[in-house]
Amino acid sequence: MTKRERGTYTPEFKEQMVKLFESGKPKKDIMAEYDLTPTAFNTWIKRSQTTGSFKEKDNRSPEENELIKLRKKNQQLKMENDILKQAALILGRK
Numbered sequence: 001m002t003k004r005e006r007g008t009y010t011p012e013f014k015e016q017m018v019k020l021f022e023s024g025k026p027k028k029d030i031m032a033e034y035d036l037t038p039t040a041f042n043t044w045i046k047r048s049q050t051t052g053s054f055k056e057k058d059n060r061s062p063e064e065n066e067l068i069k070l071r072k073k074n075q076q077l078k079m080e081n082d083i084l085k086q087a088a089l090i091l092g093r094k
Contacts, residue, residue, distance in 0.1 A: 017034065
């Protein structure tokens with residue numbers, strides 16, 4: 001099995017594909033005609049039905065948003081800690 005190259009699709013294209021599905025055209029026909037992967041197409045349908053947006057950030061749960069925020073804060077604190085360690089080493093030499 002060969003690896004497929006990842007496609008990039010506009011929000012307008014995604015919306016058209018979802019509308020085709022919602023109008024009654026079978027998923028397998030849409031995926032075959034437009035060479036879409038089942039994973040991508042199912043994700044578009046799910047996102048369209050839940051939030052109406054195809055952007056990943058618009059479809060995150062509050063927990064996912066909090067986790068991203070906490071990871072950023074953790075990274076910032078690690079950097080600040082490293083800076084303080086370096087400053088302590090420099091000041092300790094004087």
